[in-house]
Amino acid sequence: MESVNMNKVQPPDQQSPAPPSLPSMTTPTPTSLSTSTSTSTATTTTTASTTTEASTATSTSANSDNTNTSTSTSTSTDKTNTDISNTDYNPQKALNMPASFDPSIVQRLTPTKNLLAISSHVVHGNVGNDAIQFPLNLRHWNVDCIYTTNLSNHPGYRQFKGTKADADLVSILYTGLNDLNLHYDAAIVGYTASKENTAAVYQILKTFHDSGRRTVTVLDPILGDNGKMYVNSDLIPVYKDILRDGLVNLVTPNQFEIETLTDMKILTADDLKLAVNKFYQLYNVKNVVVTSVQLENNPDIYCVGSAGDGAIFYFKMEQIDAVFSGSGDFFLGLLTDCFVKYNGDLVKSLKETITIVTKVLQLTYDLCTDCTNTDQKRYIGDKLYLPDLKLIESKEILLDQHMLEANELVPVFI
Amino acid sequence: MIKDIYTGLKDIGMHYDAILTGYIHGHESLKATGEICIDVKRKNPNTLWVLDPVMGDEGQLYVSKSVIPVYREILKSGKVDVITPNQFELELLCDQEIYDKKSLHSAFRRVHKECNVKHIVVSSLNLTAEELGFQSDNEDSIYCCISSVDLPYPVIFEVQKLNSYFTGVGDLFSALLLDRMFKTKGDIISSTNQVLSVMSKVLFVTRHFAYTNNVGKCVQGRMGDPTTMKECELRIVECREFYSDRDEYFNPIMIR
Numbered sequence: 001m002e003s004v005n006m007n008k009v010q011p012p013d014q015q016s017p018a019p020p021s022l023p024s025m026t027t028p029t030p031t032s033l034s035t036s037t038s039t040s041t042a043t044t045t046t047t048a049s050t051t052t053e054a055s056t057a058t059s060t061s062a063n064s065d066n067t068n069t070s071t072s073t074s075t076s077t078d079k080t081n082t083d084i085s086n087t088d089y090n091p092q093k094a095l096n097m098p099a100s101f102d103p104s105i106v107q108r109l110t111p112t113k114n115l116l117a118i119s120s121h122v123v124h125g126n127v128g129n130d131a132i133q134f135p136l137n138l139r140h141w142n143v144d145c146i147y148t149t150n151l152s153n154h155p156g157y158r159q160f161k162g163t164k165a166d167a168d169l170v171s172i173l174y175t176g177l178n179d180l181n182l183h184y185d186a187a188i189v190g191y192t193a194s195k196e197n198t199a200a201v202y203q204i205l206k207t208f209h210d211s212g213r214r215t216v217t218v219l220d221p222i223l224g225d226n227g228k229m230y231v232n233s234d235l236i237p238v239y240k241d242i243l244r245d246g247l248v249n250l251v252t253p254n255q256f257e258i259e260t261l262t263d264m265k266i267l268t269a270d271d272l273k274l275a276v277n278k279f280y281q282l283y284n285v286k287n288v289v290v291t292s293v294q295l296e297n298n299p300d301i302y303c304v305g306s307a308g309d310g311a312i313f314y315f316k317m318e319q320i321d322a323v324f325s326g327s328g329d330f331f332l333g334l335l336t337d338c339f340v341k342y343n344g345d346l347v348k349s350l351k352e353t354i355t356i357v358t359k360v361l362q363l364t365y366d367l368c369t370d371c372t373n374t375d376q377k378r379y380i381g382d383k384l385y386l387p388d389l390k391l392i393e394s395k396e397i398l399l400d401q402h403m404l405e406a407n408e409l410v411p412v413f414i
Numbered sequence: 415m416i417k418d419i420y421t422g423l424k425d426i427g428m429h430y431d432a433i434l435t436g437y438i439h440g441h442e443s444l445k446a447t448g449e450i451c452i453d454v455k456r457k458n459p460n461t462l463w464v465l466d467p468v469m470g471d472e473g474q475l476y477v478s479k480s481v482i483p484v485y486r487e488i489l490k491s492g493k494v495d496v497i498t499p500n501q502f503e504l505e506l507l508c509d510q511e512i513y514d515k516k517s518l519h520s521a522f523r524r525v526h527k528e529c530n531v532k533h534i535v536v537s538s539l540n541l542t543a544e545e546l547g548f549q550s551d552n553e554d555s556i557y558c559c560i561s562s563v564d565l566p567y568p569v570i571f572e573v574q575k576l577n578s579y580f581t582g583v584g585d586l587f588s589a590l591l592l593d594r595m596f597k598t599k600g601d602i603i604s605s606t607n608q609v610l611s612v613m614s615k616v617l618f619v620t621r622h623f624a625y626t627n628n629v630g631k632c633v634q635g636r637m638g639d640p641t642t643m644k645e646c647e648l649r650i651v652e653c654r655e656f657y658s659d660r661d662e663y664f665n666p667i668m669i670r
Contacts, residue, residue: 152422
């Protein structure tokens with residue numbers, strides 16, 4: 001931590017022959033100091049010893065990356081339009097950027113859309129909002145998170161510290177946001193943790209619905225998985241109210257959740273069809289996606305969708321031989337992004353979402369199986385357990401907005 | 415609560431390469447934070463700890479006064495690598511006013527000596543060039559100033575003063591500085607220069623969007639005004655591609 005490149009520093013006192021050399025002050029360090037600066041160092045040294053004091057701040061370039069050596073500081077003498085309350089204010093002139101900076105970059109930057117995400121938070125790991133925020137930031141969403149938990153990590157680690165949010169936190173925070181008159185292009189509801197917070201979600205969704213401004217709302221009615229409830233059952237009636245009152249555009253139950261919400265078991269393809277139809281009879285939601293459906297005597301896993309037009313379709317999911325945490329939340333976030341991007345085209349949205357999720361899970365699997373440390377590997381049944389999705393490592397996949405492979409995915413209509 | 419969460423992280427065997435501490439309101443949380451970070455450093459002395467002693471700005475304190483002695487106590491541990499106070503915060507830490515070069519020098523000396531901090535980066539110094547002992551043609555400047563045990567004298571960068579308020583500037587500054595210090599293995603001058611360069615781009619973009627969103631009229635963000643404050647949130651997501659830039663726009667000037 002000690003390396004310092006003193007050669008780049010310019011003394012203000014031009015009487016001094018050259019910047020001080022400091023071999024005694026610096027500990028010998030590896031070659032971390034950039035080679036690109038070595039050429040400009042010479043320039044700086046000689047210029048500095050001849051410049052007049054008044055111009056020291058602006059006349060020399062300490063930076064070889066900078067193609068224009070005459071205006072390398074941010075403080076050039078262009079003083080026009082510094083009054084920004086002036087209506088003729090031109091931000092490109094008012095900020096003295098160096099000539100190497102291309103102001104037209106702002107035209108190429110993608111404006112963001114705003115998303116409200118209500119879900120869990122863990123300090124370490126990528127579940128809940130932590131599986132939604134980073135990927136969606138990369139995909140041009142400004143993500144405002146309301147956290148329903150503050151845990152050190154998710155329970156998949158078999159131990160954790162921290163607590164659920166207070167029952168009125170969602171309501172309090174949303175009131176604050178509402179007071180600012182913020183508009184959200186989309187909202188995601190994931191793990192809500194309590195009946196009170198779910199009721200607050202009902203109110204929020206109702207506000208969006210009644211406002212007349214378009215907010216695409218997506219609900220993952222998190223109840224449990226693989227036949228096991230992991231929330232209090234008093235949440236169920238609140239979810240039912242939300243769904244019945246037509247407050248969401250898209251709902252993403254898993255098999256257990258749609259079974260619970262329709263009060264029937266799905267064992268066969270016919271059951272599945274029946275359950276989806278029953279869901280439409282009971283609730284007022286246009287788009288339904290059932291994530292991970294597994295039928296009796298069939299090893300395949302399906303993702304099932306319907307856009308409320310009577311047609312039900314499915315994609316056969318590529319199976320990776322491992323158990324992941326956070327993949328459902330990650331799926332939810334991406335699906336919301338695609339659903340907005342493709343204007344509610346559910347087939348197209350699912351194609352892209354499934355393609356990306358599969359790639360990220362595969363990368364997570366590859367990175368974890370590559371690691372040599374076998375002591376830390378855990379198994380659930382005979383499957384490798386991977387507690388953390390490798391989202392940062394998946395950056396390039398997540399940045400891809402035109403996933404060509406998605407076209408290869410073909411929905412099968414039932 | 416903070417300690418409980420940290421225990422949870424420790425229990426699952428977390429390892430951290432760097433720590434960033436920022437806004438902490440009360441002395442109890444701060445004390446807990448200090449203990450946690452010192453524990454992390456004890457286990458791995460190479461962990462880089464950047465501490466932003468967020469306490470206030472321009473003479474106004476926005477945390478409880480009781481945090482000041484706790485910050486001093488934490489710094490005395492000698493485990494903090496970099497601190498990023500503004501002028502007011504530096505004054506609070508060393509309990510002396512800064513009004514010219516001499517008082518600045520003595521403030522730095524005190525923090526290095528008494529508080530045992532390696533690098534001090536003052537994100538904004540409201541002194542004139544004259545007070546700092548050199549000449550500049552620019553009237554609207556503030557100065558970012560570095561003092562380091564590796565440097566014989568403080569180094570300053572002249573930065574254009576913006577006539578509006580942006581939120582989160584200090585937080586982004588500290589976060590980026592942590593990253594650059596980690597990547598340059600402790601080259602404080604280059605790191606600060608790169609961070610200032612990224613910041614100038616982010617501010618450029620933020621101002622541009624504020625301007626275009628208000629149809630030809632740039633808002634002048636004021637504290638406490640929701641309509642203009644919204645425009646003065648940094649455009650963090652839009653500016654994504656700048657964060658890895660290595661440009662060094664600024665001229666380091668040594669003040670003796």
